[in-house]
Amino acid sequence: MSDAMTPASRLQPVLGLLSLPGQMRRLGGGPMIAALVLVLIVIAAIFAPLYIPHDPLTINATQRLKGPSEMFPLGTDAFGRDLFSRVVMGARVSLFIGVGAAVVSVALGLAIGLVSGFFRLADAIIMRFMDALMAIPSILLAIALVALNGPSLWSVIAAITLPEIPRVVRLVRSVVLSVREEPYVEAAISLGSSMPKILWQHLMPNTLAPLTVQGTYICASAILTEAILSFLGAGVSTEIPTWGNIMAEGRVYFQIKPSLIFWPGLMLSLCILSINLLGDTARDLLDPRLRKREG
Amino acid sequence: MLGYILKRLLAVVPVIVFVAIFVFLLLRLTPGDPAAIIAGDAATPAQLEKIRASLGLSEPILVQFATWIGHLVRGDLGISLISNIPVTELIGQRIWPTINIALLTICLSVLIAVPMGVIAAWKHRTWADYAVMTFSVLGFSVPVFVIGYIFIQVFSIQLRWLPVQGYTAPGDDFGKFLSRAILPCLTLATIYVALIARMTRASMLEVLGEDFIRTARAKGVGETLVLFRHALRNAAVPILTIIGTGFALLISGVVVTESVFNIPGIGRLTVDAILARDYPVIQAMILLTSAIYVFINLMIDVAYSLIDPRIRY
């Protein structure tokens, strides 16, 4: 019955329209600032080689642990390398890892999730395997993988991506399972559409909005995980400056020179905060019901 | 009820089996000679031979697996390649600091996060809600070790309220335990609180829109009772779920926090083992933490059925 809906839900479309400007206002400056910060970080990272004052790898024994000066805007680290140049160059690696992990895990998770959601036989096996993968704490799995495969950039990305896949699979699968009960999917079956076609044309588009949101969160968490891996000494080789590496090397000098952890930590937090905020905004705008599927 | 628990228990078996297979294959499927990977580049042939022998690497892979599983079932997790101490003994020595810190953190987090989430949902779209959400996004975004260092910098170095690092067992000196555990716990709790508060808020918001909440209000029930008697209990299942799955985050946090605060727990043990490629210890730790994770989520599954009568079947 159309009357079966509560008055509130019947008014929903109207209210939705009315509150749209209000919603934008409520979103307020936060997401705008977040987007701005992120764009700045990305631009700074892309063009870093053009403007950094020093080579981030050049060791200078005479300039160890110096404070900020005209020559070294943020001071130097224990090897006399310029902190500013290192932090800026570190952004490149961190962002690359974040985006790489998000893209790979979303793509693989989407494929596996679609199959799992539609084919019962495959589903039972795939989901047990995913449960097992979820049960292994992601950091332990990642450090074990890096420790065994060597500290290359690709092995770090793979190590960060693998534990994220089950979460994407579960998300895609839950969307598929709920949408395949929709009458319009049953109508498509009745119209003689083939399973692959239904899967791709009717079901897959429903996963895009939640996947965009999930991808954003994965990007943020990948950057964070990279930092933790490096911090624990199981990250990208120390020859490459990453935010995690800089902080890991700064640990020892933490009590004398906290800025070695402060600056990369600040950049890292700002970057992740912006990505997370944008993810939240995307979620609110794309589909308020997504809250249900969180976790 | 008993049937339900039995069913959940049976569902856990394949997960544990998959984890075991996965952990076993982790080393064997890595390209190259596993012994060489473990020993590092500068290993002598004698060292390699010793590693091969102790891991049984020269046997066919199925035999290796059978032997390994056989030992595993008897509770034999092998012997550390570095310290030559049985792994079970190593873990026994190091597990208590971790358990104490983790339990304290979980209690602290739930006590802080659930009321935060309830208030945020109740005062939806007011400053209280925004404050909780802001804290929650921040909690997700600042790395655990940065939070740890900020706490040390502020409370230990600047204010000198608390010791910088270290650990005392609660049995030895409870006051000292608390003063040394409080910063690691707060550090660990940040992300956990963020996670639980966020889920509590989302789940409460959903339940507060349900018909039976309107019924309760139509009966004249006061807001506090509506929130806690009617809404929270119905919102509890997703909250419990996130406490369970968030446990994986807690384990990651423990690994980092123990390094930052110099606590001799199994987190440190794991990191040291991984850096030294002490393979039996790595295997054991992954198995142990996964088993704990699975067990905790099993307990939570059982808890569902206590909370929601519809799940009892």
Added chain:
Amino acid sequence: MLFKTKSFDDAPVVLSIEDLTVRLSGVNDTVRPVLDRISFQIRAGETVCLVGESGSGKSVTSLATMGLLPKGALEVSNGRIMLGETNLLSLSAGQMRDMRARNLSMVFQEPMTALNPVMRVGAQIEEVLDTHMRLSKKEKKARVLDIMEQVHLPDVERIYRSFPHQLSGGQRQRIMIAMALILEPKLLIADEPTTALDVTTQRQILSLIAELQEKHGTAVLFITHDMGVVAEIADTVQVMKHGELVERAPVETLLRNPQEDYTKSLLRAVPSLTPRPERVSKPPKGGPALSVEDLNKTYGSSGWFVNRSTTLAARDVSFDIPAGRTLGIVGESGSGKSTVARCIMRLIDPTEGSVRVAGTEIARLSRADLRPHRKHIQIVFQDPFRSLNPRWTVGRSLVEGPLNLGQDKASAMARARELMALVGLPEDAVDRYPHQFSGGQRQRIAIARAIAMEPDVLVADEAVSALDVSVQAQVLDLLDELQQKLGIAILFITHDLRVAAQICDEVIVMQKGRVVEHGKAGAVLADPQHPYTRSLIEAAPGRAWDFANFRELGALAAQ
């Protein structure tokens, strides 16, 4: 038809609503209000029915009275709501809470969701007592059991300890009523309390409300869209449209002699229980378009560890439908009528039996082999809001099937435009998205999508149940018209006897998975043989009244 005729002129006024205006929150005065200066009174013992189609504001009226308007969405901008001498709108939140359940109560539409699923129902009734008075544990339980007896719940000690999911819909609604009436309020607001229930349960709940009203002298504000229910229970009827009161009259006056055009059109749209006249022309020669034989569907098989009992969802169902004819399957929820439809569509697989569509046996075909035969049989679902892909234009939905059959896109699209005209929509509708259409229009689109396949059989699974009566009548007319033009056979699944009477040539009555009666619509509805069919017909509210002609049924014959 016996209407209530009691006069309430001498009874004290219980509720008096004066100039009540409700607006969307945060909207200025130029936007049309949701409720526009509503005024009416209800006297002690009186039942006032508020009727109207969806969006008329009848539920908003009830929520405003209870002080339960959704916060931040709707607000009262003007008027008074007087309960006795108290203006409810001037009370504080705490004072208003105190009034609820004690002086005014409400029963909601959805008994399945209106009770807290994790609390025992006894405790939920007791909560009313805890909130408003202090009683010893023993007294409390005694009072709860007493009111549970009064609402005729069986085995009250057991139900007292039950959780809502262990009870049937009717029992849950009785619990709601017990909760609402335990403190003997002066006013009971019932918002579509029987809409989600089967007719036989509806009848019991209606008589329960009447009985308790009589006993306690409660004033009842009854909100409904169903004119049959109105005829059964109302003393006074108020018709609402777009937030305004259109007409108010004693029930018999309103049904016999409606003044306003809107009221008349509402009444005319109520389908009659008198079956349509039998068609004289013979159905075309050739075999039946759809032939079902001994169809069985069992759910649930033995698991690995526990032997679950199996449910027989459909048992030995057999029927034929000739081309150009309509067969209705009528039954309450759980009767298996939708299971039969889904088995025939092969959305689920029948356990046993044969389904022949256009001469081909499809019950055993594999999914892939089945696809070319899908064209012959199409389905229209109940929920117009979910049966079209919201991301696709109407045109894309319409050509999906023809493209599967290998038709080229241009000609399929041209055909889609023709189909729009055929179902009474503008041709450019193909370029728009489903959310730009109303429920009735979407249902037309869904019908067009099915017709695009040029099927021999159309299955309509509660296809008009979600629509307002006036729209319902239009969609039924459309189906009839299409059938005459295209000669399709229609399998019409419905819970509504009135709808079945209007469209079906033959009727099957199902109960608990079994066919209990099968025959010509006229025979089954006018002279039911099976006791279950008889009980269904007797439970149909207002069955002795011919709403569309404003008089008793059979009055024409008597003249």
